[in-house]
Amino acid sequence: MLKATYAIYRPLQERASKDGVEVHKDIAYGDDPRHLLDLFVPKRRPTKKAPVVVYFHGGGYVGGARSPLPGLVYDNVPTFFARNGIIGANATYRLAPQHRWPSGAEDVGRTVAWLRENAAQYGGDPDRVFVMGQSAGASHVATWTFMERVHGAVGPGVAGAILLSGVYASYHPVFNPSGKPSPNHLAYFGDDVSKYAEMSPLGAIKPDHPAIYLCVTEFDPYPLSWPSSALLEALVKCDRRMPWFRVLRDHNHVSPAIQINTSVDTLGPELLEFIASVS
Numbered sequence: 001m002l003k004a005t006y007a008i009y010r011p012l013q014e015r016a017s018k019d020g021v022e023v024h025k026d027i028a029y030g031d032d033p034r035h036l037l038d039l040f041v042p043k044r045r046p047t048k049k050a051p052v053v054v055y056f057h058g059g060g061y062v063g064g065a066r067s068p069l070p071g072l073v074y075d076n077v078p079t080f081f082a083r084n085g086i087i088g089a090n091a092t093y094r095l096a097p098q099h100r101w102p103s104g105a106e107d108v109g110r111t112v113a114w115l116r117e118n119a120a121q122y123g124g125d126p127d128r129v130f131v132m133g134q135s136a137g138a139s140h141v142a143t144w145t146f147m148e149r150v151h152g153a154v155g156p157g158v159a160g161a162i163l164l165s166g167v168y169a170s171y172h173p174v175f176n177p178s179g180k181p182s183p184n185h186l187a188y189f190g191d192d193v194s195k196y197a198e199m200s201p202l203g204a205i206k207p208d209h210p211a212i213y214l215c216v217t218e219f220d221p222y223p224l225s226w227p228s229s230a231l232l233e234a235l236v237k238c239d240r241r242m243p244w245f246r247v248l249r250d251h252n253h254v255s256p257a258i259q260i261n262t263s264v265d266t267l268g269p270e271l272l273e274f275i276a277s278v279s
Helices: 002-015 076-083 103-122 136-146 183-189 193-199 222-239 255-259 268-278
Strands: 021-028 036-042 050-056 087-091 124-134 160-164 211-217 244-248
Touching: 002 255, 021 076, 036 076, 036 103, 050 076, 050 103, 050 136, 050 268, 076 087, 076 255, 087 103, 103 124, 103 136, 124 136, 124 268, 136 160, 160 268, 183 193, 211 222, 211 255, 211 268, 244 268
Parallel strands: 050 087, 050 124, 124 160, 160 211, 211 244
Antiparallel strands: 021 036, 036 087
């Protein structure tokens, strides 16, 4: 699926405009070799402090890269934001099995801390940091955003979270009747399934959480679409209203982020509206 999707969108990304963006590569936000981010800044600095959006890739907790097709995927995401006057970032995080839960979410927090400390020198607003993730990246973003046992009493320090097809409940008999989590989930969450519920953000949602944009696709497989519907239900019960929510028709699990900044982008413009509504 991933290679086929790359093949569809690569020519579109090659033709997509990347003008007006200044890129700062391989910035360390921590001590681990994977504690790296790339920063995408508008060459024409905004007249007032700009929002900051950082993207976290997927990879099933055990793999993934921030630039599998350098300059195209997933550099397209922060490129899009920088072209629209927003500071964009693209970050990697530690992987299982060497690093288990909640290492990915902790690395989201480390990235947020670095951006809050350093965004101003690039024209960014440290009080308007948005975290964005896809699949496992969305799982880490949601864990950091909602779970006080991970982000601590001071809060997550973000204005909003953009969640694309994440896994917010790593094991549940409803969608996994075999009774055993997948090998990559065992690698990240461990062998004791009885503790999995404690590691899910679904039960940690409280009022006054950051603004949420939640997205799922028509062709997300059931073990990935079910957690998104469960998160939507939890948010509605908590807030007594719908969050920003989108079902992307004609898209698969990985295509929403890959389409951003192309001529067929159906997600990026709405994300700009979401960010503006929070700012």
